[in-house]
Amino acid sequence: MHDGLEPSTYAEASVPATRASTEMSPQTETLASSIADNDMRGRVCLVTGASRGLGKATALGLARLGATVVLLARDERLLSAARDDVAASSGNPHVSSIVADLASFDDIRVAAQELRARHEALHVLIHNAGVNPTKRKLSADGIELTLAVNHLAPFLLTHELLPALRRGGHDHGARVVTVASMFERFGRIAFHDVQGARRWIGPLAYTQSKLANVLFTFELAERLAGTGITANCVDPGLVATDLMREHVLFRPRWLKAVWGRVLASPTAGARAAVHAASAPEIATVTGKCFDRYGREVRTSRQSRDPATRERLWTLSEQLTGATFTAT
Numbered sequence: 169m170h171d172g173l174e175p176s177t178y179a180e181a182s183v184p185a186t187r188a189s190t191e192m193s194p195q196t197e198t199l200a201s202s203i204a205d206n207d208m209r210g211r212v213c214l215v216t217g218a219s220r221g222l223g224k225a226t227a228l229g230l231a232r233l234g235a236t237v238v239l240l241a242r243d244e245r246l247l248s249a250a251r252d253d254v255a256a257s258s259g260n261p262h263v264s265s266i267v268a269d270l271a272s273f274d275d276i277r278v279a280a281q282e283l284r285a286r287h288e289a290l291h292v293l294i295h296n297a298g299v300n301p302t303k304r305k306l307s308a309d310g311i312e313l314t315l316a317v318n319h320l321a322p323f324l325l326t327h328e329l330l331p332a333l334r335r336g337g338h339d340h341g342a343r344v345v346t347v348a349s350m351f352e353r354f355g356r357i358a359f360h361d362v363q364g365a366r367r368w369i370g371p372l373a374y375t376q377s378k379l380a381n382v383l384f385t386f387e388l389a390e391r392l393a394g395t396g397i398t399a400n401c402v403d404p405g406l407v408a409t410d411l412m413r414e415h416v417l418f419r420p421r422w423l424k425a426v427w428g429r430v431l432a433s434p435t436a437g438a439r440a441a442v443h444a445a446s447a448p449e450i451a452t453v454t455g456k457c458f459d460r461y462g463r464e465v466r467t468s469r470q471s472r473d474p475a476t477r478e479r480l481w482t483l484s485e486q487l488t489g490a491t492f493t494a495t
């Protein structure tokens with residue numbers, strides 16, 4: 169059990185029908201009904217950070233489409249409860265889980281091994297797990313936590329699962345979907361102090377990691393061109409989840425109730441990832457970012473800079489020790 173890990177306080181089942189008006193828009197309803205037609209039977213999908221929030225809602229969305237879904241998170245108790253909930257709510261028996269702490273390179277490698285042992289091919293890899301701490305913390309490998317979980321974990325996990333993704337790419341096509349954020353716009357990759365060892369500011373560490381998600385996606389898309397594996401990222405919008413649980417404005421119960429009404433629900437936010445993972449019309453689209461209405465989003469200028477992409481890639485290889493070989 170990890171410190172302070174409790175079930176989500178934004179219970180999805182209690183989402184009132186009258187919440188955030190954006191969820192009721194015709195665009196949202198159109199996307200929701202077109203997603204419902206996507207057939208994911210026979211596709212193996214791994215969703216990280218699936219014990220709560222967007223990840224759990226994404227796993228449920230995919231399970232409802234008939235996919236074989238593997239939920240990954242670090243806390244066994246929360247993860248088992250989420251897995252059982254997803255299986256029961258979707259009526260899909262092909263739902264399982266893998267416990268792994270993405271703040272540990274060893275755990276990531278073991279989790280990938282476990283996935284490969286269970287499934288020959290992987291068709292969808294959703295990098296959703298994320299943290300937004302208020303104090304500088306270090307991963308098991310001594311790396312600043314936001315960078316480690318939000319960026320390096322997707323980098324290493326993709327590397328470790330590439331053989332399974334390639335096999336997925338050969339049969340149905342495979343998709344790597346990374347949950348970024350509109351806050352990538354405020355991000356800068358501080359190459360001179362990427363782990364904030366000299367000066368750490370939480371929001372800067374977070375926006376840097378979300379920009380890294382987009383840079384990673386675009387670079388990966390290019391490197392995997394022609395392999396049958398696509399790489400896209402998504403912006404779910406502002407969603408009522410536990411991501412901000414350490415922040416003072418999200419702690420009091422009454423404020424949580426306010427956020428729960430004002431922000432989008434996890435189900436609505438998760439449509440971004442479920443659409444990117446399942447929509448047949450974007451099966452071969454790669455190197456893009458989509459929002460929760462299924463629209464393509466134009467990301468920041470810095471996210472499209474090839475030199476920054478390449479520099480971040482090299483740094484990520486150095487920090488994780490993983491080298492992507494030519495396709």
Ligand SMILES: NC(=O)c1ccc[n+]([C@@H]2O[C@H](COP(=O)([O-])OP(=O)(O)OC[C@H]3O[C@@H](n4cnc5c(N)ncnc54)[C@H](OP(=O)(O)O)[C@@H]3O)[C@@H](O)[C@H]2O)c1
Nearest residue numbers: 217219220221222242270271297298349406407409410411
């Ligand atoms: N909420 C928003 O408004 C919003 C907007 C844009 C983008 N996003 C992105 O959406 C993603 C999901 O966030 P959320 O809003 O759903 O937050 P959340 O409710 O806090 O969920 C985060 C998930 O990541 C898992 N996780 C955290 N650290 C982990 C680790 N070391 N190893 C394994 N799993 C770990 C958590 O597991 P535990 O249960 O063990 O903590 C949880 O399942 C993040 O990448 C976030 O940046 C969120």
